[in-house]
Amino acid sequence: MLRGVLTIEEQRARMKAVWPMFAARSLDRASQSVRWVGEVRPQFARFMLEIRYQVGDVPDVRVLKPALVRLPENVEGQLPHVYPPTDDPTLCLFDPALKQWDPTMEIAETTVPWAFDWIACYEMWLMTGRWTGGGRHGSVLPSVGFAS
């Protein structure tokens, strides 16, 4: 049986159950959008993460705090595996070409642990200069194009 697109209420309920530290803010049932903010500490430092999501779109994940340190001369670029703009990057947690995310999936089980993976790799990148989490850089911004 094909799974349907999850509603914003379903996503919010699942986030609340799995990751209670992410508070849902700006829930808009009309536009089926939500913004979560939560403080997490996957590895060494504390990070304030923001996840913005509108049903049918791709979740946007930002680090609100602290300001992300960059390594200008690094082979991966000054900040690896993000989307522009430079002054407000969002984390790039899956490869759109591999169709690893669609709106039938739970953000709690995909986007959130993927963001933790990104933070763990980012911290090790800062410490070693090497991004060991794999992936690739391209030039295309993602669009899910998922028909509900």
Place this chain on the structure above:
Amino acid sequence: MEVIVNAPFQLQGRNPFDDPLDRILAEVALSTQLPPSLHRQAGGRYAAVRKHLEADPAFEGQIEHFYPQGSMAIDATISNRGTDDEYDLDIISQLGGRFRGMEPLTILLELERALANYPVQKIVRQTRCVTLYYSDRMHLDVTPALRAYGMLDRESFITHAKGPRSSADDRFVDMNAYGFARWYNNRTPLELRMAKAMHEHWLRLEKNAVSADAEVDEVPDQCDFIVKNTATLALQLLKRFRNIRYATYDGRIPPSVMLSYFAGLAAQPDMTLSDMLIRQAKWIVGEIELASLYGRKLHVANPVCPKDVFTDRWPENIAQQNEFARHLKEMIDGLESVKRGDLFADRLMEWLRGHFGDRVVTKAADRMADEIGNGVQAAEQRYSRKGSLLLPTAGAIAAAASPAIVSAKPHSFYGVPI
């Protein structure tokens, strides 16, 4: 249901790889420890040196005991001050009746003569021992000793003579290294979970090294646990910190045996590695501050031999002990800051390098980065419901048993260069 009431209690300890800070500290300790290959060789070398000495007519039938002392006896050996890959090991050679009545210098000269043709790179007579320098950067100090009869087991007098001629300063020094090692080992029993975690990690690293270097002998799957508890692992880090902090210092530094004594006193089961390191450092700071408050130099003696004074050559004055306390307090502040999550990764790396040395910290971080990266790429990373990363193996075991563990679905990072 059968209940076993007399099952021996086994301390488990904490797996240092379960916490990110402890994990990198454990990697640092692993990078400074005597490597397993040299650890295994050490036993063979002791036996070979003893055999060589016993073949000498002067020593034939005269070696009553030949046993490791110092860090090797308590499994706390790390690389020397100023190096990342040179190791000093110590042996006590308890000598028999022929040597009683001899002057300290005469005994040292006899030992030097008997070892003169030993197949090593260099042989040097020191004030209290003869040092054999092996080509793989292991140094073996052989210290002659005479048993102090009527005292505790193996309490001995060791030789002290600068040479090359006799002087008024030549003497025998009372000591009981054997008794101290037993005291330390009794206070720091095996913590099984912790020891297994370190051992398995070590074997993994050795196996990787073997696959990278075909000339290395095959690594056995089983051998004794080398680091048996968190207190000893923390002691290794404390010694490493001391070595780095005093790397360019000209003069005597806080002695390892004194640090071992405090580690033994502070030992407590089931602590995390970083908590134990903080506890040991705070313990020493407290002792120094108390001594300084009363205008005294720190006095630490062997708990089983009061005449064996561990602080006989350091500190030379109160200012020296206060300086060490300041260094320790600075390390404690840093560790507590990392534990609170206040230090960002780039500053954490600088901090670790400054306190434990550039090369070993780089190596430790590289290993950890590879393991984290491999875990992410294989979708093996696990997170607690609080969002903290769990060791892949521990996480996998826990995930099967607990709904409180979240694993990431496979994914590949993408991005547009900025």
